[in-house]
Amino acid sequence: MRLLLCCCILFLSLTTQAQTPIGQWRTFYNLQAGVDVALGGNNYFYATKNEVVRWRLDENTFDVYNKITGLHDANIAQIAYQYDLQTLLIAYSNGNIDLVKDEAVINIPDFYLKQLPATKTIYQVVCYQQAAYICTSIGVVVVNLQKEEVADTYVIGHNGQFATVYDMGVVDGWIFLATEEGILKAPANSAVLNNYKSWETTSPTRITQFIKGNNWLGYSNGSQVFAYKNGWQPIFQSPQPIQPIQNAWIKIGNTQYAELSTTGTTIQQFNSPEFPHPVAINLIGTQLCIADTSKGLLIQYQGNWTEALPVGMRISQPQLLLHNGKSLFVAGLNGDPICSFSNNDWTTHPIPNTQITSLAYNLQSQTLLASSLGNGLISILPNKSITQHPIPSFDTDASANNMNAVTIDAQHNTWFTFQNNPNPVVLQSTNGNFTRMAPPFFIPNNTVGNILIDGLQQKWMQLPGENGLLLLNNSNTTNWKQVTKINGNLPNNDVRSLSLDHDGNVWVGTASGLGYFPCTNTLFTNDCNAVWPVVMDNNTPSYLLKNETIHCIAVDGANRKWIGTNNGTWLVNPQGTKVITHFNTSNSPLPSNIILQIAIDPTNGEIFFATTAGLLAYRGTATGNEIAETPTNVLVFPNPVKPTYQGPIGIRGVPRNALVKITDITGQLVVQLRANGTQAVWNGKDAKGNRPQTGVYLVFAQGDDGREKSVAKIVFIN
Known part of the structure; x- marks a missing residue:
């Protein structure tokens, strides 16, 4: 399939864009998570998991290729560029292949669609003559770049079995393969390279990457470098660990980098402690450029390393989203910062190395609150200063730092929940006093999870595992209640998400289906059971998303529900009786079907999706809080x-x-x-x-x- 490529040309920032049209998408991927690079004349291609950035060196401008601009997939494994044909090959982790040439994208899905009794893993792509050789977990897949098709497959394991090929190199008329069975070679002009008998073992050493210099090929066993000269000859050694990077560059120890010649002498070298996981080092004009899986793409300028790409979102796997009406806040995995997005600019807030469990925003103090496991409560003030708050009542209790959730009620009081604590619910009043609470009945592990406060200021709390919900009404007297499948008609006792809609109904997402409570005003006085929305499926009534895991539910300005699952996101009408839209990886730019969190900008209707593969946004049709004064x-x-x-x-x-x-x-x-x-x-x-x-x-x-x-x-x- 050939599609025209719509390049997004970026001059100042890859994320700063004009107002996104309704119905359009935009991405916020972490550009620091480099995967691979490729050089092609005046073009420098830099790949992250979900997009490729083309740096036009002669113009110093950037284009970005992703699913929005025409690519067919996400989760990029490797890229390679064939200069004569001016073709960029993009290989995805699932085996799918795109060719980018003449501003068009050609999809070659043969390897992706092939049913195999083995996993498909892509390790390296090497261009030689007019073909691309894709090193995989089953062998080598050969793509004819001129004909735009898979031309051959080399299955070269013992007795013709599948064998993992990690890398390929060509020197002196020989093709070398780094495989799980050692280093193999065969004549480059052989017509039967798909026959395992054509390959001979040159070394039993198992390596995953060659060192590729100018007219020479080598490898490292970790302490020495060997070059092929009618056999593998040692040319370099070091008492510190040696790690191949790309081409003839190696990393020595933790801080030294060197480019080697065929004799093992150093062509150029430098020292820097800044790159924990480099994937490529290249000379751009007279300046060194390095790509790293955690530092991004940097260029050496006047002795210092500076970012070559604009600063953007720094989180690869967002876990939590919060929109306060003006700014979007994003939290990721343990070790990630908190990032905020406002006026089309990203700000990074470094925090202690900890796992953030929930986000809340105090409108009165204009402060972001983050609960965490291990560091308790963390706040980001309007001046961007970051503070870690101890809970005074828990000074001698280590479990006080294991905070599961934080939220703010209508009177600006702060509520916390904890795990493994005899008083897992805590109220901090506006006067600073703390009240510790626990229900008068048993809850497993003394643990309470996420918390939601409805319009009547009743607290709805998730009980981890298959234990349903914990409810609290403390307006006059303190009343507790547990809601389950039996006592409340939950679709499943494994509660995953809570949301409050504009009618005051509380929606509950579970491990298999969702329901809503339309009777919050009689929650503690009468039976109040969840309603399971019913939709028509092929003229047959069925419960909405009955078998889906509901990770999140977000309510837009029209009281419609955006629902995040393991199979994409659904938009349903306010009552949940009609599916309006269903987005997944097949019909949208979503890089993953697993939607962990959804947040909505109520002013412009933009919907933000946190997926397991990154953050992106869709401009919806509904807005919520902006009514013109005139x-x-x-x-x-x-x-x-x-x-x-x-x-x-x-x-x-x-x-x-x-x-x-x-x-x-x-x-x-x-x-x-x-x-x-x-x-x-x-x-x-x-x-x-x-x-x-x-x-x-x-x-x-x-x-x-x-x-x-x-x-x-x-x-x-x-």
């Missing part, structure tokens, strides 16, 4: 609507769920819409499906009071 403040975008634009038109800031009418200048009705929350979306066509003529069109909005007001004008240009 009609002149209603935002229409794009405006004017130019002839080349065929996408949706957003009308933002109208009364919530307003009836919106668009007329021509004479008052003739063109189309009538219903807003999703505070935003209406028009497809740019009249009721008959025709594009309006050039002219000025008026927008009227009718709110709950029944009054209709002129709120905006739209200019169409044809």
